[in-house]
Amino acid sequence: MTDQYSAATRPVGRALVRQARPHAPTTPRPETPGADLGRLTRHLGYLARRTQIWIFQDFIRTLAEVDIRTAQYSILIVIEANPGLSQAVLSQTLGIERARLVHLLDGLEARKFVQRRRSISDRRSHALSLTAQGRSALARIKALADEHEQRIVRRLGRKSYKTLLRHLAVFAYG
Amino acid sequence: MTDQYSAATRPVGRALVRQARPHAPTTPRPETPGADLGRLTRHLGYLARRTQIWIFQDFIRTLAEVDIRTAQYSILIVIEANPGLSQAVLSQTLGIERARLVHLLDGLEARKFVQRRRSISDRRSHALSLTAQGRSALARIKALADEHEQRIVRRLGRKSYKTLLRHLAVFAYG
DNA sequence: TATTGTTATACTCTATAACTATA
């Protein structure tokens, strides 16, 4: 499912609001809420959701120029770190449904960022790898992702940022 | 949009896996990933996303018996804290699109948890409030939500939990 | 029999536009 406590996305830069891009942020802003949130502010899930939305909005805006969104980014990074891995393992690693992964990889393959080759050891599975073009694109993509991350660091302060990175790790691995 | 770095939901209790409930968790598990996540573990957005998914799964499972999901819960709580507020303000407060809010309120009204009355001051808007039945249901709902929250506290440890609550607040308000 | 990748379907949520009734 991935339901929501609150939901929605947000415009930060005004230049991008009301843009042609489908699903670009335009919605009600989380900040300075018009009414009392009650006990929601005592739910970690609510805060995690608002945080995730805020960060993803910034990520998407920052990487709009290379037309890469979060799921695509995570796929490129994991393939880079594990060349030759199968779709099944990639699906398991990122928690993306294998059915959905098919379409995401179709898109990245059409853009010549990713290659699917038949595995020699198990001919049912595909060995995934980045193309030269994919590696080259990824350099720029990572630079933009770093820019994005630095914006978050500035927003939180380095100390708070580090603290969060450390304490949230339990949910992502280990 | 609300795109994703990684995505997906997860079964925690095995009893509920492969259940009839639509969109119940069944997907690949984040924990013990099969491959290297690379720099993803250094992105706060990735960690926030995995955290949100983990927590929402637990919330949905815990409140399945009262058939309340995260968005519905947040609406009930904010109406309770701000009786008489309008849909516009509720939308702004929670960051839920007003178009979507209409359907969510339709459902809660059909269950007699929520009431829409014409505002006297501005006849365009609705004054929202809980019904007696809604208040009574909310007592049970809150108890289950507290149970859920305590499970997160146990998972993280109270100190880590408190730290996260404090540091994530910046994204949700202020 | 079980797994890999694929296709298909249904449901949820997000983004937008257009409409009505009020202001």
Next chain:
DNA sequence: TATAGTTATAGAGTATAACAATA
């Protein structure tokens, strides 16, 4: 003109089932 609530539609993401090829 503008705003509140509503309706409708399209795009993204999630959950499932079923199928072909392979193990």
